Amino acid sequence: MPPEHPGNTAAERAVTAYQPTPLPPAVVVQQPPMVPVQPGAVPSVASIVLPDGRVVTGYAIEPAHPAPLAVKPPVSRAAVNVALGGVGFLAVCGGLLLLTTFITALTALITQLITLAAVLFGGWIAVQIFKPHGHQGATTVNIRKAIFKRNHFHG
Template identity: 60%
Template structure:
């Protein structure tokens, strides 16, 4: 057997799983400022760990409410105005109805009082003494001139 007739060695490849990269924590934005000092701590087994010291959060950030007072006051004012709008609509409707009613009373008084005055002035003169009666049927009109 020659080299050409001999079977070639077979190589077997086993696939290697691809490991995903380690997940990292999301980045938190940091306010720019002076870089803190690097601190090193020696553990009991002799290893040294180096890193930055974390400063505690300021107390004022914890005491401050999440929503400003001005925003709360504006929201409450809007809710109050919305609640009052129905009452304001009824109030304007009431004032308009009251004005129409007073106007009708004034007109009624003027009609009644005017009718009373008209009866007094234009009423018949029967039974009254001292008046002048003019009979128009006896009048004579000559040349556009009235003679009684």
């Protein structure tokens, strides 16, 4: 206890300070090997007897395992996305090329059909115009027997 100094009160003198006593190295009692515990079950209690006779009891704590690192793929996802986009673009371009070829062929077919219709219709009109029609009540005049005198017709 520290020597008394003048001015210490009785309450200050009542405080006792203890210094910790170092412990000798612990002797571990041989225990049977621990059995793995199923998840959700209560783990077994482990006890250690210290050399001074005290028993320390507690649960065995399994060390925390760090989470496994995510394995990086050999090719980045951005490169895969760019490649897939290129494949899709090529597929679309091929489809557009086929579509324009189809439209061109369809336009040529329609043009040929219109030309064929114009030729057929024009031919039918020409036949109707130039076809000889029979007598439809007209008067026939035999010019050989007629007499022309002084540019006047006498029939």
